[in-house]
């Protein structure tokens with residue numbers, strides 16, 4: 661993150677701060693950086709700014725950095741973060757507001773839609789198979805398909821060493837039921853089983 665004068669950023673981007681708060685309807689100013697949102701986010705490892713950093717950056721008016729970040733496109737809108745937030749900040753709404761702003765301002769990076777599609781499919785694939793996210797498999801699938809083999813390695817290796825991610829996948833008890841739900845949804849959508 662570039663070094664910036666925070667007071668200047670807040671003053672310069674007061675409209676942005678107010679707009680994000682109003683459009684998202686979220687009490688972003690209440691966030692006190694406990695980090696619980698990021699701890700639960702299944703795709704934080706692939707983000708350039710973690711969920712708690714995004715909220716802090718909104719508070720600081722860091723408009724340009726946020727509208728150019730990959731985080732707002734990677735967020736899978738799963739709401740895991742929101743269920744953990746002691747301040748009831750629905751981060752998915754904040755991300756959505758930022759995506760709309762990025763789209764309107766033309767700062768959405770080229771090819772991002774394809775990247776997001778790869779990420780979503782990889783995420784859903786691991787949930788269907790194991791009943792939960794399998795971060796290492798998700799990274800590997802994502803990197804192979806996007807042809808960026810070592811993407812995220814700088815964050816992933818320390819997380820493996822600290823036991824925050826498991827090398828091998830584990831299935832939850834209800835994995836078969838989760839797979840059945842995926843199958844039913846495909847049928848409802850008229851897709852192939």
Ligand code: SF4
Nearest residue numbers: 691693694695697745
């Ligand atoms: S969980 Fe809520 S209060 Fe904690 S850092 Fe995230 S947004 Fe802020």
Ligand code: SF4
Nearest residue numbers: 701735736738739741
């Ligand atoms: S809604 Fe987005 S930021 Fe929140 S946990 Fe899910 S992927 Fe992460």
